[in-house]
Amino acid sequence: GENVEQHPSTLSVQEGDSAVIKCTYSDSASNYFPWYKQELGKRPQLIIDIRSNVGEKKDQRIAVTLNKTAKHFSLHITETQPEDSAVYFCAASPNYQLIWGAGTKLIIKP
Amino acid sequence: GAVVSQHPSWVICKSGTSVKIECRSLDFQATTMFWYRQFPKQSLMLMATSNEGSKATYEQGVEKDKFLINHASLTLSTLTVTSAHPEDSSFYICSATDPSGSSYNEQFFGPGTRLTVL
Numbered sequence: 444g445e446n447v448e449q450h451p452s453t454l455s456v457q458e459g460d461s462a463v464i465k466c467t468y469s470d471s472a473s474n475y476f477p478w479y480k481q482e483l484g485k486r487p488q489l490i491i492d493i494r495s496n497v498g499e500k501k502d503q504r505i506a507v508t509l510n511k512t513a514k515h516f517s518l519h520i521t522e523t524q525p526e527d528s529a530v531y532f533c534a535a536s537p538n539y540q541l542i543w544g545a546g547t548k549l550i551i552k553p
Numbered sequence: 554g555a556v557v558s559q560h561p562s563w564v565i566c567k568s569g570t571s572v573k574i575e576c577r578s579l580d581f582q583a584t585t586m587f588w589y590r591q592f593p594k595q596s597l598m599l600m601a602t603s604n605e606g607s608k609a610t611y612e613q614g615v616e617k618d619k620f621l622i623n624h625a626s627l628t629l630s631t632l633t634v635t636s637a638h639p640e641d642s643s644f645y646i647c648s649a650t651d652p653s654g655s656s657y658n659e660q661f662f663g664p665g666t667r668l669t670v671l
Contacts, residue, residue: 475658486646486662487597532596536658539585539650543596 445470447535449544457552462523464547466533467515475536476509478518480529481546487532491518523551555651556580559663566637567671574632574666576647582627583649587660588620591644603630637670644668 446469456462468476474495479487493500493507493516500507504523509516520527528551534541556579566572576586584605589597601609601622609622621633630649634641644667648660 477659484644484665484667486664488662489659492659539658540587540599540602541658541660543599545596 445473445535445537445542447533447542447544449533449547451547452545453548453550455550455552456523458523458525460523462518462520462527462549464518464531464533464549465515466517466535466544467513468535468542469514470535470537470542471511471514472537473535473542476507476516477534477536477541478505478507479532479534481532482529490531520549523549525551525553527551555659555661557583557647557649557661557663559647559666561666562664563667563669565669565671568638569636571633571635572637572668574634574645574647574668576630576632576649576663578628578649578651578661581649581651581653583630584627584652586624586630586647586649588622588630588632589646589648591646591665597646600632634668637668639670642668642670 449466477492480490481487491505491507493509504521506519530546532546533544558577560575586603588600591597600615601611603609603622603624605624611617624630646665647663
């Protein structure tokens with residue numbers, strides 16, 4: 444079955460700098476790759492997603508890149524702000540289920 | 554659109570009692586709903602996939618007799634934790650997919666239920 448690995452587990456960046464979180468997946472059948480942001484005690488919120496027929500997608504300060512050959516995808520956040528502090532999860536979907544990464548705690552230092 | 558509600562938001566119960574959690578899709582019909590459990594500082598763990606009108610499909614290691622799932626309508630799925638014990642204390646989150654939407658894989662999450670078993 445699908446396996447998703449996510450790195451790093453914790454990322455601390457200076458406010459205004461960029462943050463990059465990386466994920467790899469194992470199942471070449473996966474065709475949908477969402478990224479979720481979760482604040483403490485709250486539900487995961489979809490922040491961006493990408494499908495396997497696209498290599499890159501951008502939405503303001505957030506971008507996702509996908510390399511199907513290498514089976515990895517990355518989340519890029521530019522000009523980080525204090526409100527970006529949260530846990531971020533990647534996921535891969537080979538069918539109707541989501542296979543989740545372990546999460547990355549993003550800390551924005553003032 | 555695509556709003557999912559969950560009730561209750563938190564519950565405290567005594568060991569040995571049963572607790573029912575409801576998950577509703579408010580503005581769409583959800584043929585498939587998912588139940589997750591999340592322990593502190595961990596990722597979401599899929600417990601089961603619930604399809605309207607049929608038995609839920611449980612993930613390996615999840616006891617179907619302990620975690621009863623009912624998906625009797627296109628807008629409601631329930632999870633009952635039977636004979637709850639302290640180790641069942643966790644954050645339970647449901648999600649649903651909207652087959653009529655353009656993003657058929659996207660899951661819409663409920664706000665979660667914090668269960669504490671004393």
